[in-house]
Amino acid sequence: MTDLPPEVPALCVVGTVAFDDVETPSGTREGILGGSATYFSVAASHFANVGLVGVVGEDFPNRYRSVLSSHDVDLSGLVVQPGGQTFHWSGRYEGDMDQAETLKTDLNVLETFAPELPSAFRACPYVFLANTDPHIQMSVLEQLEDPRLVVMDTMNLWIDIARDPLLAVIKRVDGLMINDAEAKSLSGEDNLIAAGRALLDFGPRFVIVKKGEHGSFLFSDKRLFALPSYPLDVVVDPTGAGDSFAGGVMGYLAGQHAQRVDDVCSAMLYGTAVASFTVSDFSLDVLGDLDRGTLEERADEIRRFVRP
Numbered sequence: 001m002t003d004l005p006p007e008v009p010a011l012c013v014v015g016t017v018a019f020d021d022v023e024t025p026s027g028t029r030e031g032i033l034g035g036s037a038t039y040f041s042v043a044a045s046h047f048a049n050v051g052l053v054g055v056v057g058e059d060f061p062n063r064y065r066s067v068l069s070s071h072d073v074d075l076s077g078l079v080v081q082p083g084g085q086t087f088h089w090s091g092r093y094e095g096d097m098d099q100a101e102t103l104k105t106d107l108n109v110l111e112t113f114a115p116e117l118p119s120a121f122r123a124c125p126y127v128f129l130a131n132t133d134p135h136i137q138m139s140v141l142e143q144l145e146d147p148r149l150v151v152m153d154t155m156n157l158w159i160d161i162a163r164d165p166l167l168a169v170i171k172r173v174d175g176l177m178i179n180d181a182e183a184k185s186l187s188g189e190d191n192l193i194a195a196g197r198a199l200l201d202f203g204p205r206f207v208i209v210k211k212g213e214h215g216s217f218l219f220s221d222k223r224l225f226a227l228p229s230y231p232l233d234v235v236v237d238p239t240g241a242g243d244s245f246a247g248g249v250m251g252y253l254a255g256q257h258a259q260r261v262d263d264v265c266s267a268m269l270y271g272t273a274v275a276s277f278t279v280s281d282f283s284l285d286v287l288g289d290l291d292r293g294t295l296e297e298r299a300d301e302i303r304r305f306v307r308p
Contacts, residue, residue: 007120009051009074011254013040014115014140015130015243017054017078021090021104022282024097026236032283033064034089036130036153039240042284043247043274045071046292047255051121053077053140055113057084067288076118084109097238098212117143126254128246129173131155134165141172149259151175151250153242159186171203174259177246179210192217196224206264208249210242216268218261225265230276230302237282241275244287248274273298 004010015037021030041050051074058080068075085108091100115136122145129137129152137152144150150173158166159182166186170176176199180192187198192209196219199207206220213235215228248271253263273295278287 004123004125005120008123009121010048010124011044011126011128011250012051012053012077012117012121012124013037013044013128013130013247013250014053014077014117014137015040015128015132016087016110017052017056017060018087018089020239020283021088022237022239023092024237025094026234027282029237029282033067034239034283035087036240036243038068038284039243039278039287040128040130040247040250041068041073042071042287043244043271043278044251044254045073045247046274046290046295047248047251047270048126050074050251051077051118051124053115053117053121055079055081055084055087055109055115057081057086057109060086067284071288077115077121079113079116081109081113091239093238096213097235100239115140125149126250127151128250129153129169130243130246131158134158134162134169137169138165138172141169149174149250149253151177151246153177153246154182154186156182156185167202170199173204175206175208175264176202176204177208177210177242177249179212179242183207183209206261208264208268210245212238212241216245216272218265218268220261220264222261223265225268227265227268227272227302228306230272230298231305232276232280235279238279240283240287241279244278245271245275248272269299269302270295273302 016035018035020034088106090104125148187195189195218225249267252267
């Protein structure tokens with residue numbers, strides 16, 4: 001695994017690259033860079049080289065491409081659809097900002113996107129399937145050669161309208177990342193612990209339940225593990241926090257060539273550290289300027305915070 005050809009990224013993510021309009025109690029931003037693959041890849045790039053697979057329209061500006069390239073994200077899998085417009089999401093956060101109110105979603109180029117992995121990406125040992133149609137996730141699985149670790153995300157929409165295809169994908173991956181409401185909905189259990197254990201019966205080796213400001217919870221047959229979020233006085237914009245968390249987790253694992261459950265626990269600490277920077281400003285305003293030293297300092301703070 002350490003002898004990968006230079007053209008093969010250690011980690012590949014398939015997800016969205018978007019324009020976001022975001023309104024929070026701290027302010028409003030329009031047309032900022034967003035999307036699951038964007039947040040994931042920049043977060044993961046602090047630990048491993050990343051290949052991004054997604055689609056944008058001809059309206060996607062070079063300055064946003066440069067943001068991703070500046071983090072050594074391989075964009076050979078980012079397709080530009082001729083004449084198309086980039087996926088656009090508009091949302092508002094109020095109160096405790098636990099959930100976004102979606103104001104508008106324009107799928108645009110995503111409506112017809114069928115990802116084709118570059119030949120080099122098919123050999124990626126670590127792969128993350130960001131939240132998207134499970135049929136698309138399955139098509140990506142079929143293109144992979146011999147991955148070491150595949151983890152996926154999903155959402156209530158696919159649980160509600162594509163449950164059987166979703167379960168087919170879950171059966172084939174190593175790990176599932178999901179929030180607490182989705183875990184309960186997918187499992188049919190009202191209790192989170194019962195829900196996490198039930199999800200393991202669907203096939204993955206581990207399940208990470210994301211609980212927003214309350215942290216995250218790992219379920220596996222070998223151990224359970226809970227981690228609080230990093231305590232922040234002010235949260236500016238929660239958009240991308242879950243994707244940054246996933247990027248930190250997967251980036252750490254890929255950088256360490258690791259996949260054991262104990263390694264996943266360590267990775268969750270780094271995912272939590274990365275996400276704490278993401279929510280402290282809009283878009284990639286802080287995450288994009290983060291250096292590894294600062295990230296390690298935050299990880300040490302979290303270790304001290306949870307140590308008895």
